[in-house]
Amino acid sequence: MSAVEVVHYLLTALFAAAAVRALRQGVLTRTRFCRSRVDQLLHAAMALAMAVMPWSWGGALPELPQSVFFAAAAVWFPLTAVKSGQERQLSATARRLPYAVGMAAMTWMSHRTAGHSHQTMAAGVPTAHQAMGLGHFMGESKADNIVTGVLALYLLTCSLRSLTRDMPTLHATTETADNSTSLKGVCNRFWDGATAMGTAVMLLMPH
Template sequence: MSATEVVHYMLTALFAAAAVHALRQGVPTRTRACRSHVDHLLHAAMALAMAVMPWSWGSALPELPLSVFFAAAALWFPLTAVRSGQERQLSATLRSLPYAVGMVAMTWMSYRAAGHDHQTMAEGVPTAHQTMHLSPFMGASKADNVVTGVLALYLLTCSLRSLTRDMPALRAITETADNSTSLKSVYHRFWDGATAMGTAVMLLMPH
């Protein structure tokens, strides 16, 4: 088993677990708004798509429809955050940006896959999924590399922020009597950070 396959297995396990988490959170309840339900379902759809993308049979996914779907999902988060009325518009938009950028990254990967498939059909070279061991930047334009690099850097920054934000307070959280809300927030930030990091890795890996 190659190192690339090991990473692919790890990413598949991560995104499969993230999809299960999002589906559990997306179950409708009396205390959860409809917007929150849709948010979690979009996260689950993204995680499921990401779980199969590293593998050759992931090429069966329709790239262009996926690009359109996740582009719409990227707009959903900031637009619904602004319209929710629960926070000031700027704060709500900033809080939704990591989710929106994650969907943009998914859109970008689907778009690149579709472009590679079309180039393959025209030139008769192996498909993107059959050239897994080539560098992700070989044959890509400088503009493609810049977009990929910016998205990956932003997601990595968001990931590190989510994963390290609560570290100094973990002991204090576990010692409080009423800690369910705090622990729940830590739990959600862990999944946000882990998913963002997995997405950044996927962006930088060949597809």
């Protein structure tokens, strides 16, 4: 088993577990907020798609419906940031921005995978057009690398922030009166950080 396959198995396990957790919270948890249910179902859909993406048969998923769905999901999170009039728009949007960027990264990966397949199909173009095609491809490749790098850097930053935020206070969680709430927050931040890290790795891996 190669190192790439090991990473693929780890990513599949991570996103499969994240999908189960999101489905459980979105379907089984009783909540009066419709937004929370939609959030969790969107997370579950993204995690399921990410779980199969590392494998060759994952490319069988149609690209256009994926791109449209996850682009709409990326817009959903900032548009529904404010739950009440007492919440500030800027702070609420900033809190949900990592989820929107994660959905945008999913849209970008599905688009990039389709672009690579189109390049493979066009590998046999006539020699007269190869120079023009090569220049166009190099220009697109540079732009693709910039977009991929920006998305991956942002997700890595969010991941490290979520995963390290509670480290200095983990020993004190059992001493607080709202122990269950604190542990729930720690758990939520762990999964946010882990899935953001996995998404960044998926962005940087070749497809």
